[in-house]
Amino acid sequence: MSRPLPSVFDQALASAVRAPSPHNTQPWRFAVRPDTVEVWLDRERVLAVADPAGREARLACGAAAFNLQICLRANGFATLVRMLPDPAEPALAVTVRLDGNQKSTAAERRLAEAVFRRHTNRRPLLDKAVPPAARVALKAAALDEGGQLEFLDASGRYTPVASLVRQAEALQAEDPEFRRETAFWTQRDASSPDGVPKTASGPPPRGHGVVSLRASHENRDLPEREYEREPLLGVLLTRDHGPYAEVRAGMAMQRVLLTATAEGLATSFLSQPFETPRTREALAALFAGLGQPHTLLRIGYGYPARLTARRPVEDVLTRHGDVNA
Numbered sequence: 001m002s003r004p005l006p007s008v009f010d011q012a013l014a015s016a017v018r019a020p021s022p023h024n025t026q027p028w029r030f031a032v033r034p035d036t037v038e039v040w041l042d043r044e045r046v047l048a049v050a051d052p053a054g055r056e057a058r059l060a061c062g063a064a065a066f067n068l069q070i071c072l073r074a075n076g077f078a079t080l081v082r083m084l085p086d087p088a089e090p091a092l093a094v095t096v097r098l099d100g101n102q103k104s105t106a107a108e109r110r111l112a113e114a115v116f117r118r119h120t121n122r123r124p125l126l127d128k129a130v131p132p133a134a135r136v137a138l139k140a141a142a143l144d145e146g147g148q149l150e151f152l153d154a155s156g157r158y159t160p161v162a163s164l165v166r167q168a169e170a171l172q173a174e175d176p177e178f179r180r181e182t183a184f185w186t187q188r189d190a191s192s193p194d195g196v197p198k199t200a201s202g203p204p205p206r207g208h209g210v211v212s213l214r215a216s217h218e219n220r221d222l223p224e225r226e227y228e229r230e231p232l233l234g235v236l237l238t239r240d241h242g243p244y245a246e247v248r249a250g251m252a253m254q255r256v257l258l259t260a261t262a263e264g265l266a267t268s269f270l271s272q273p274f275e276t277p278r279t280r281e282a283l284a285a286l287f288a289g290l291g292q293p294h295t296l297l298r299i300g301y302g303y304p305a306r307l308t309a310r311r312p313v314e315d316v317l318t319r320h321g322d323v324n325a
């Protein structure tokens with residue numbers, strides 16, 4: 001097989017690090033071999049309080065692997081993706097291997113291009129419904145990667161889920177360890193290569209909406225604003241659960257987020273209920289029969305927010321073998 005031009009791996013890695021991660025911890029490392037990129041979970045960057053099992057970190061690694069793969073595909077390379085390929089190395093989340101050439105599709109190129117525009121938008125959404133065609137596209141994106149996206153307005157689960165978000169937010173606000181960890185990673189200066197900068201936070205809400213974004217992500221330098229009352233919420237599920245399902249869910253989540261970006265939609269996360277055991281169990285019980293819930297997304301139209309920084313690719317990369325890219 002012909003070797004890829006070095007710039008192709010470089011671009012794919014630059015795409016990989018644009019993936020979302022909890023508090024922008026970027027819990028990944030990459031190892032580049034002549035025809036393979038490995039995505040490793042970086043345990044030192046797993047949130048010890050919010051994410052002790054590394055669940056959210058595996059979602060982030062899956063998202064990074066999706067970005068890698070879609071960039072290679074958009075550049076005409078076929079890829080073979082294996083999730084948790086080595087039982088002896090549970091930190092090896094994904095391998096993406098080059099598998100010859102293929103003609104890229106317009107859909108692949110559209111998603112690859114959206115990687116550099118996608119961002120978490122914590123600002124108020126506009127009062128404009130997400131049209132049926134966009135919903136279909138988002139659901140299809142999840143299915144393409146072995147996930148399932150359930151919109152809550154259609155399911156009668158909206159109120160109980162919104163209530164779990166509020167309960168978890170209250171529990172976390174009372175927990176000094178949680179507050180300490182969140183404070184460490186948020187309200188950063190815009191030049192910080194990791195963590196969530198103030199510039200990526202939303203204005204404080206005026207009044208109470210049905211769902212609450214994290215209070216720790218408010219930018220109190222901004223005047224209060226009214227938020228949408230009932231944003232569209234989507235839960236991403238997989239049939240199975242456990243580490244493998246979490247990596248897969250991360251890939252599906254990223255395809256959904258990039259599809260949303262390509263459709264002109266803003267997205268943000270409501271992860272609070274996944275991060276306290278009681279609300280996580282209640283959430284799983286609500287979706288019993290449908291699948292294992294992994295993440296909760298808020299989706300709608302909004303004005304774009306700022307992109308956040310990433311550590312340079314060279315800081316998260318190891319090169320092996322005959323790779324001089």
Ligand SMILES: Cc1cc2nc3c(=O)[nH]c(=O)nc-3n(C[C@H](O)[C@H](O)[C@H](O)COP(=O)(O)O)c2cc1C
Nearest residue numbers: 020021022023024056059119120269270271272308
């Ligand atoms: C698994 C996961 C959970 C997240 N949970 C939240 C959350 O609860 N609230 C929030 O505002 N952002 C959340 N985020 C978004 C990250 O903070 C965001 O991806 C990171 O700061 C990088 O910014 P970007 O997405 O704009 O590139 C989450 C991201 C991931 C991958």
